[in-house]
Every structure is written in C-alpha cells, then in structure tokens.
Amino acid sequence: MKKVLVLVLLVIVGYFLTDTFNLIPFGENRIGNPQDEETVAGYYLNNTAEKTSVANTVTAIVVNYRGFDTLGEVTVLFLATTGLGSILFRRKEDEEEIERINKPSSSLMQTGSRVLFPLIALLGIYVFIHGHLTPGGGFQGGAIIATGFLLMLISYKNFKAGHTMLNWVESIAGITFVTIGLWGLLTGGTFLENTLPAGELNNLISGGVIPIIYIAVGFKVAAELTGVLDILLNIKPKK
C-alpha cells in the first residue's frame, strides 16, 4: 500500500518536473550578448578577464564576486567537521580500546599507497595553485589531497593524521581568508576587495588576492576532509 502511494507521488513529482523543464529549452543562449552586460553572466564573462585578470571565470565568481558566500561555505564545512567530531565524541578512558574497523591491508596496497601518496598530494597542490588558470581550484585540490590521506588511512593501520597539525592548518587558512577580507575592507572599502595589482591574464601570478584565497581554501578543505575521514575511520567497533 505504502509503495503504491509512493509510486503515485513519484509519478506526480516527475510529471510536474518534466512539465516545468519543458519550458526551459536545453542549450538556449539565455545570457544574451555578453557585450551589453544586461545579465549577470554577461557581466561576469565580459569583465572578468579585464578587471581581475583571472582566466577561469568560475574561480573569479566563487572567490571574488561571491567571495563572501564562499567564506560562509567554508564556515559550513568547518561546522560540519566540528559537529562530526562532537557527535562521535570519545571519552579519554576509551582511548586505548580504539581500533580501526578495517583489517591491515596487504603489503601491495601499503607499498602502492606509499608511492602514490606524494604524487596525489602534488596533483592536489597543482590543482589549487592553478585554480585561477585551469579547471579546478581550492575545493577540488583539497578533495584530491584528502583522497591521498584516505589511501594512507586505509592501508596503514596506525597512520595518524595528526589532529593538532590539521587544526593548525585549518585555523591558519581560515584566518588568512578573513584577514584578506578585512584588509580589503581597510584599504579598498569593501570586504574582500581585490586590492593587489591584477597582473597579466594567464600568468601564474595574476588576479590579485584570488590565488592567495584559493590556496588558503585548498589547505582548509584538505585539512577538514582529512579530519572527517580520520574521525569516521577511527570509530570504535561494538563490543
């Protein structure tokens, strides 16, 4: 009975979704001519290259035009990590009973992940340093670095991610972001104002504060994701 009801509901939801999206033609040019700056996207596409010297428009939107939003997003990620830690809180006396759920992995896995880990970390750092030039950025690079840590965590039973270190990296990255924002408020007038010289398009050192903020975001995301993985992998098995 419940299944029938749910299926009827799904049919209704599916019908109205399809009906709505039939009104939005796929692939139609909705931003108009970028030169006349009538739409938000037209303004971004027209002005990003000249005003901020950032090749990747998405990066310019995420870090500069919507930088305050990104600060909030990073805060949500931080809150999720903190909430995860407090929900799965362990008391100190239980500490010696902590065991990894997974069994120790084979030596093939261990050697392989030891070889791969520096390469994965290097790829992640490359992705977030070049976030303003190529596809990618702080969030993506941080996620790549966290997968490297995940590989190490599941192949070495006693690999410790070092929570003090993670907290320091996370805090310094967050403070850098806020400090750059306040610096813009002091010197330029608005929060996260791009006060540094914009430089030349498609150079590594260009875009003013955008690469600095994205590198900080990369370190912060990497530390937070590694923290989440470490907490989730260190859950005490049931007695």
Add this chain to the structure above:
Amino acid sequence: MQDFEQYNSIITTGVYGSAIALILIGLYAVLIKKHLIKIVIGLSIIDAGVHLLFVAIGYIKGGTAPIFSPGNEDAAQQMVDPVPQALVLTAIVIGFAVTAVALSLVIRLYKHHNTARIDQIKSLKW
C-alpha cells in the same frame, strides 16, 4: 536539419530526463528504504540530480568552458553560463557536509539502538 533537431531533442530528453530520474530515484530511496544508510545514499542521489539539472540549465549550445586560454582571450561570446557552475561548486561542498553529519548521526543511532533500520528503532514510535 531534420536529423539535427531530432538529435537535439534526444539530447534534451536525455539530460533533463536523467537529472529528473536521479531526483526520483533518490526520493524513492528516501521514502521506501528502511535502512538509514540507504536513506543517506538517497539524499546524495537527489543532490547529484539537482546538480546535473543546474549545470544543464546553464549550458549553451556549442558553448565552451568559461575559461580564457591563451589565444582566445575574446571568446566570451561562445562560453556557457558560469554562474550555475559556481553555484554547483558551492552546493557540492554543502552536500558533502550534510552527508558527513547525517552519517555520523546514523552511527550514533546504530550504537544506541544496535540497529540502523528505522522500523526496528522502537523508541521513535508512539
């Protein structure tokens, strides 16, 4: 021309259809499944469907990625809408945070009730 239009309508149906199908599959899992992990997976599938829908709405026929590369600095005419992509970048990270917190709550519930199936957690019923 006829062929092209037919092809285009197939692509439209495919992209929108798969996004809507993902949302419906996720909704089904959330409503029908009893295991909490499966419900969290359903939420993630809804997330994926919504992201696909966003990026699909921002797509422009024949458009390139909104990145200026050396040699085509004035290619802004052919680029797809960058705003939905930036929004999806935000939404993916928030989706990750939601999934992580939901999973930690599932772990807590499992430890407390010895089961992660909602039909066996008796204290929820009255």
